[in-house]
Amino acid sequence: MIILKKPIVTEKMTAVGSLKNPQYGFVVDIKANKIQIRQEVEKTYGVNVEGISTMIVYGKKRNRSTKSRYITGKTPTYKKAVVTLASGQEIDFYKNI
Numbered sequence: 001m002i003i004l005k006k007p008i009v010t011e012k013m014t015a016v017g018s019l020k021n022p023q024y025g026f027v028v029d030i031k032a033n034k035i036q037i038r039q040e041v042e043k044t045y046g047v048n049v050e051g052i053s054t055m056i057v058y059g060k061k062r063n064r065s066t067k068s069r070y071i072t073g074k075t076p077t078y079k080k081a082v083v084t085l086a087s088g089q090e091i092d093f094y095k096n097i
Contacts (some may be wrong), residue, residue, distance in 0.1 A: 001029055027079070049085060049086075
């Protein structure tokens with residue numbers, strides 16, 4: 001099971017990442033728990049995790065009108081984890097680019 005799927009790199013998460021105790025967001029597997037997420041972040045990025053908040057983001061219904069018909073759909077449901085690191089530590093998502 002792949003626990004960390006991708007980091008959430010948005011304007012809000014970038015601003016929160018530059019605080020005294022930085023926070024970073026990740027899209028994680030929907031079955032993963034906080035212990036598994038903590039171990040994976042510490043192993044992958046080599047940082048100390050102080051706290052984790054998880055939430056399930058439910059998909060929204062979307063409607064689109066085309067020339068021939070009306071299309072309805074739904075965005076996928078996913079689990080989001082906000083990881084708080086120890087003071088003075090950071091994760092650089094752009095070092096491999």
